Amino acid sequence: MDDSRRKFIQGALALGALAATAGCMGSSEKPARWISGGPDVDPVSGPKVKFVRTVCLGCHSACGLQCKVVDGVLAKIDGNPYHPNNMEPHLPFKTDPKEAEKVNGTVCAKGGATMQTLYDPFRLQHPLKRVGPRGSGQWKTITWDQAYEEIIKGGNLFGEGHVDGLAACRDLKTPIDPEAPELGPKANQVVFMPGRIEHGKKEFTDRFFRDAYGTINFRMDHTSICEVSHHVGLKLCTDGRSHIKPDIMSARYIIFFGTTPYEANFPMQALARKLNFFRERGGKMVIVDPRFSNSAAKASEWIPILPGTDAAFALGMMRWMMDHDRVDKRYLSFPNQKAAGADGHLTWSDASYLVRQDSRKLLRPADAKIPGDDKGLVVWKDGAPHDNRTVATADLEYAGTVAGIPVKTVYTMLKERVGGRTVKEYAAICGLDPQIIERTAADFTSFGRQAVADFYRGAVQHTNGTYNARTLATLNFLIGNVSWKGGCEAHGGSHWHEMGGKPGNPYNLAKLHPGKVKVTGVPVDRNKHNYEDSTEFKKKGYPAKRPWYPFGYDFVYQEVFPSIGAKYPYQTKILITYWNNVVYAAPAGTKLAAAVKDPKVLPLFIAIDAVMGETSSLADYILPTRHFLEDYATEHVAPTILTQTSGLRVPVVEPVHKDSKLLEEICIDLGVKMGLPGFGKDGFGPGDPLLSAWDWYKKLFANIAYGDKENDAVPGATEAEKLKYIMDRGGRFEDYGKAYKGDHTNHAYKKICLIYNEKLATTKHSMTGEYFDGLPYYEPIRDSLGRPLVRDENKYPFLLNTYKPSYHAQARTAASPWLMEITPEEWVQIYAGDAAKLGIKNGDLVVVFSQDNPEGVKAKALVTEGMRPGIVTIPHSLGRWEYGAKSFKLDGKDTPTRKWIGRGASANPVMTVDPHLKDVCMTDPIGGSASFYDSRVGVRKA
Amino acid sequence: MTNAEQIQWEEARSAVYGFFSQAFIRGPSRQFLGALISDEGTANLREIFPDAAYRQELAQVRLDAQEGRLTLEGAVLDFEALFRVPGPRYLSPYESVYRSQTASGWGCLCGPETAAVERLYLKEGLGPNAEFSELPDHVGVELEFMAFLCLKAVEAMHAGDAAAAQEYHHQQYCFFMEHVGPWVRLLAERLASQAQTSLYRFLGNFLNLFLEMEGNLHFRPGGEQPVGRATDASLQQGVGQ
Structure with a gap:
């Protein structure tokens, strides 16, 4: 061997010793699979890192987060590997939490970037009171004591005359309108309107506003600008x-x-x-x-x-x-659960049920003059009517008479339709x-x-x-x-019931409320109420002044502000919003601002918010609240997840701003000061206090830990140990292997599937007086009076579309520098053929305008082949005009701004205003959904 | 070479492959940098190749560290920019990105080469360690596999199993010719030219030199050159050319 080779060997072997640490792969009989596209080794690790598992609110997915906190500062957010949203399969629930620290679940860009909104320098730090006209952007800092004093007691708060406070408005006996007693007592003139409010929290505010304060307007939340007709439609099918x-x-x-x-x-x-x-x-x-x-x-x-x-x-x-x-047809012919079950089904349908053609109602045994009680329905088999519970199959198609009543089966009606x-x-x-x-x-x-x-x-x-x-x-x-x-899947894994009332739960929160109030009356958005039951209907019939929503099973969010502006069906005296930005987020939301600007129409407007939003900027007081990473909640998941899941949101770090408060703390403070039932040292009962948010959440968490069924508790000798067990894991999660039972999902829906909905078919539209349709049905786009929407298609040749990019969510992400860095400049997406006709090139500044907003919104064009011709799309989340994009006066000084927050455009300001009502977007008269995709617009180069 | 010399040679090659594997996967640590620029570390490294440019670059690394131009933080930032963050200096350390590239630009992650090397690892019973989450065609993984094959040959030679040793030499040849050879030298050249620290410039040139030597000694196109029969002359040729 020559010298150069010898030296090579000598140097190389020494080099080997230099780098002598474990390699990246190992040998075994069953080698692990390579993770394609897996993340890099976590740079935030080591003994100083404290792991806190919580639930995200970057969007509504409620994914688990595994937060890494270093010296009290949130340094990194990963996915919670116990949570089924974040891993496939998720970790077994019994996995030791320290072991789980070695595994990161996935988290999306929005979730990872929520730490930037936690530390957003533009968060509100102290209670604010307006010092100029409402909406003028002039504020002064006040103390919590002053805020509470004025909100509760009222007075001449702004030099504009007397304003009733919460105490004076809490009249549970005097009707708002003695001539229309169905509207309920004056306490209903206080409206609580949260935007996004989560489980645990919404049950708490129900306790405050409904069960203690006594208003029927206890939670007018946002779902109707999200997807409520999806919920309502399905409730009318199941x-x-x-x-x-x-x-x-x-x-x-x-x-x-x-x-x-x-x-x-x-x-x-x-x-x-x-x-x-x-x-x-x-x-x-x-x-x-x-x-x-x-x-x-x-x-x-x-x-x-x-x-x-x-x-x-x-x-x-x-x-x-x-x-x-x-x-x-075999499935559809089963008229009851037992018959369908014999064929392996867990559900059955109403396809064989007979519908009266004279009244739109389902035929009952008494109608058909056959044996059976009023819970039975009638089907046709072997040439005769039968109670649906007494036969194994029934004829799918029949049209004729039964006891002189004209009838058809649901399937026959569907087939004709x-x-x-x-x-x-x-x-x-x-x-x-x-x-x-x-x-x-x-x-x-x-x-x-x-x-x-x-x-x-x-x-x-x-x-x-x-x-x-x-x-x-x-x-x-x-x-x-x-x-x-x-x-x-119509059920999914669902969750453990945090409010209690199940056999295994230690706390029934609904009952732990001494002095609980029962509310009555009509909500300001007329949800779940029939117009025909009102005094107004009896006096003047159809149409109602504004639509009523008997199937508004959630709430009709976009209708609240215009109803306040119209004082319909009664005046709102105090509006309290929480994390609400209806003005930015609703179609034609900019039109809504006028409804709340006049103190003579709405005397008091209190916003609870973490930032100066487009809607909270219109308030009289803004009470600064916490970010979700400083907050609690008990989160559920969608039926996408087949295993039982209860995520726990817990504070990850100490509050960034010490003078901010949790929503629950604000309610407790108000409740205690006003002496409301269910709050204070005996809030849950003698000696059982409700004086802090934790007093509430420890009971909810305990119900989850003990479980719905008896002997279903998680490990732990004491309640405290059980709480620790689930909080260490970020919630309670059923193991992945429990997703199925045989050929079915494990927590399956086991009830009827309704092709025809009797209640819908026999309820009338409050504006037209016409019956709704109980069958699957295509209806063209209509305004609130049921008229087809007419727009000049030459002037407004495009239909406006929106979507949510994966890196933005609603009104809460534009303050993240990370997310804004990956957001393209081009925001108005237009089909290439349409763009060519208009002479628009990629990157050109364009204006999108409508009949209701001729000035329109401006943004750069993205010319694409990936669009149906005749469609213009503006994704949601940008085009902010508050939220730090604009300065306001605080204690006499202009606040700093970050103009990049206002980048891009929002589609909402150019969306169609209902041609009859003129102050709100068009709305689904059944489910209450705001119309986001029916607006006609024009596009021109700026 | 005697059998003992062949074993030593194989171990030395394995050590160099392993060194580069770890350098490209883990990034610099205080311990790594300290050992590299220590008297002993520099002296040993200096002996590997007689090439003057090589020795000059090595000396520059040591000098930069001594005079504060090469810090751990700077080395980490350089590593992140070169191997992890897809910015302007990013090397994209994956075989499929290099191999499937077209005239219009780089190829894609997880291409056919990724699957091909994964199959080879699995055939040898090799899976990723628990904390490791890189793709199987990462340069560090491929170099570690070369190190593994060298050591397997050593084991066989220790056991006197010539057939097995030959088999592992054959596998080295195939893996180098089909995977390492076609792209890692290109990456090494880019590393040397795009690094902002003398450390990664040196490592890029060092790797290039080493692979050139490997190609000349053992992995020539058109036929296998058994490890044990490599001539000292070819070693000389491979060094410093």
Whole structure:
């Protein structure tokens, strides 16, 4: 061996010793799989790192977070590996929390960036009181004591005359209007209007505003600008379920209408991850959306439908399915649970039930003059009527008379409805080739029960939203896929009941409320109330002054401000908002601001907010509240997750601003000062205090820890140990292996699937006096008086569309520098052919305008082939005009600004105002959804 | 070479592959940097190649460290920019990004090469360690696999199993020719040119030199050159050319 080789060996072996640490791979009989695309080694690690597991609120997915805190400062956010939103499969619940620190679940860009909104330098730090006219942007800092004193006692607070405070307004006996006693007592003139409010917290504010203060307007929250007609439509299709999702991990075909599960929806991360597995297995995903979304890019097929015509598409599919005998008639012919169960089903349908053609009601045994009580319904079999509970199958098709009453089965009515148009005619409504509908129907019915039709916001935030929801849901009923493995999941794993009342729960919170008040009256948005029961109807009949929403099962958020402005059905004296930005977030929201600007119309407006938002800037007082990373909640998840899940939100760090308060603390302070029942040292009962947020949450957490069933508690000898057990893990999570039971999902929906809804069919529209339709139905876009929307299509040739990018969420992300850095400048997305006609090039500044907003909004154009012609899309979350984008005067000085927060545009200001009401966007008269996708606009170069 | 010399040679090559593997996966630590620029560390490194440019660059690393131009923080930032953060100096240390590139730019992550090397690792019973989450075609993983194959050959030679040793030499040849050879020298050149610290400039040139030597000694296109039969002349040729 020569010298150079010897020296090489000598140096190299020494080099080996220099780098002698473990390599990156190891040998074993069963080597671990390589993680494709896994994250880098975590740079935040070591003994100084404290792990805190909580639940995210970057969007509504409620993913688990594994937060890493160094010296009291939040340094990094990862996903909680115990939480089923964050891992596939998630860690077994018994895993030692220290061991779990070695594993990071996934977290999306929004979740990781929430630490920037926690430390946002523009958060409000002290209570503020306006010192100029309302909305003038002039504020002074006050103490909490002053704020409470003035809010409770009222007085001449602004030099504009006397204002009643909370104490004076709490009149539980005197009717607001003696001539219309159904409106309830004067306490209803106090309105609590949170924007986003989460479980644990909403039950707490219900306790304060409804059960202690006594207002019927106890929680007018945001869901109607989100997707409420999806919930309402499904509640009108099921016995109490408001959400469906595909069982993605076992499905073979999924068609998504109006949603982009790779970018939005919830839980977004879990949907995207599960769909990757689904696609790896060869699953076929179809995206129905006018925009070529991230999801469409990963789909087998993209169907660029004309917005608002989803029901027509589904009816076209039904037409093809009926014509080609591709409906599961065997399932539909089971008239009760027992009969369906004998064939393996957990659900059954109303397809065979007889409907009276004279009254729209379902035929009862007494009507048919057959034995049976009023819980029975009537079906037709062997040429005679029967109580549905007494036969194993029934005729699907029958039209005739029973005891002289004209009747048809639900299926016969559906078949007639579906047969009213050809596939070609349905396709024409959708602006599509008929072959697309035919092919989709053929595919949908080619995978047995492992095919699912899902939908979300895009299909329902229209004036016909509830009808779209019911029609799309019915596609699933026609193939009998509900609650089957790989089918349509209408329950999901659900959660442990934090409010108690189940056999295993130690605390029944509803009962731990001495002196609880029972509220009466009509809410200011008229939700869940029939116009026909009002004095107004008795005096003047149809139309009502403003719409009533008997099926507004949640609330009609966008209707609250204009109702306040119109003092309808009564004047609102005090409005309290929490984390609410309706002015920014609702369609045509800028029009809503006028409704709350006049103190003579709305005497007192208190905003509870962490920042100076577009809506809180209109308030009289702003009470600074905490960020969710300083807060508590008990979070649930969507039925995407098949295992039982209760996430716990807990403070991750000490409050950044010590003079801010949790919403619960503000309510407790007010409750104690006002002597409201259920608050204070005996709040839960003698010697059982409610003096802090933890007094509340420790009971909710304990209910989760002990579980719903007896002997279902987590390990731990004492309640404190059990609480620690679940808080260490960020919640309570059923193990992944419990997702299925045989051929069904484990926590499946086991009740009826309603193709026809009797209550809907027998309820009238408050403005037209016409009955709603109880069947799957396509209705064109209409205004509040039921008239077709008319707009000059030459002047406004485009339909306006919005979506939520994966890196933004609603009104809460524009203050994150990280997220804004990855947000493109081009914000108005337009089809290349349309752009060419208008001479618009990529990056040109353009104006999007409408009849209701001729000035329009401005932003740079993104010219794309990925858009249906005639559609313009502006994604949501930018175009802010407060939130730090603009200065305001605080204690006589101008506050600093960050102009980049105001970058881009929002579509909302140019959306259509209802032509009759003129102060609010168009709204679904059934579910109450705000119309986001029915506005006609024009586009010009700026 | 005698059998003992062959074993030593194989161990030395394994040590160099292992050194680069760790340098590119873990990034610099205080311990790594300290050992590298220590008297003993520099002296040993200096002996590996007689090439003057190589020795000059090594001396520069030591000088920069002594005079404060090379700090741990600076080295970490350089490493992050070169190997982790996809900014203007990012090298993208993955074989499939280099191998599947087109005229219009870089190729994609997780290309066919990623799957191909993963299959080879699994065939040898090798999986990623628990805390490791990089892709299998990361430069550090491929170099570690070369180190592994060298050591397996050593084991076989210790056991007197010539057939097994030959088999591992054959695997080295295949893996180098099919994976390491076609792209790692290009990465090494880019590393040397895009590094902002003398440390990574040196490591880039050092790796290039080492792979050139490997190619000349053992991995020539058109046929295998058994490790034990490599001539001292070819070693000389591979050094400093």
